[in-house]
Amino acid sequence: MKKISVFLLSGVLFLSLSLPVLAADGDVSKVETFIENVIQILVTIAGLVAAGFFVWGGIGYITSSGNPESLDRAKKTILYSAIGLTIVLGAFVITNIVNQTAGNAFGTN
Numbered sequence: 001m002k003k004i005s006v007f008l009l010s011g012v013l014f015l016s017l018s019l020p021v022l023a024a025d026g027d028v029s030k031v032e033t034f035i036e037n038v039i040q041i042l043v044t045i046a047g048l049v050a051a052g053f054f055v056w057g058g059i060g061y062i063t064s065s066g067n068p069e070s071l072d073r074a075k076k077t078i079l080y081s082a083i084g085l086t087i088v089l090g091a092f093v094i095t096n097i098v099n100q101t102a103g104n105a106f107g108t109n
Contacts, residue, residue, distance in 0.1 A: 032099075039095055046088040053081035 060074030 036099070039092065043088055043092045047085065050081045050085035050088070053077055053084075057081060 057074045057077030060070060060077060064070035064074055
């Protein structure tokens with residue numbers, strides 16, 4: 001868990017330090033494109049992770065052999081991965097709506 005936290009923190013630090021550099025020349029479209037690409041990559045990674053947990057939960061469900069604890073653990077894995085995927089896809093849709101609304105309001109689209 002500590003390795004994941006360090007990885008995520010370094011990724012956030014990298015992204016937060018790179019945005020001002022991209023905005024230095026005054027071309028906002030580059031920053032917008034960069035942010036859109038980062039969001040798409042993160043959604044893709046989250047989808048792949050969720051698919052992996054669906055498979056993991058499915059294998060656990062199939063191999064539980066009637067053991068209630070294993071069966072419950074597999075069900076929770078599938079449920080939590082579905083909830084996580086729903087949140088990620090919802091956030092992706094909301095960011096696209098906000099991006100289009102802001103683009104229309106400020107005349108960049």
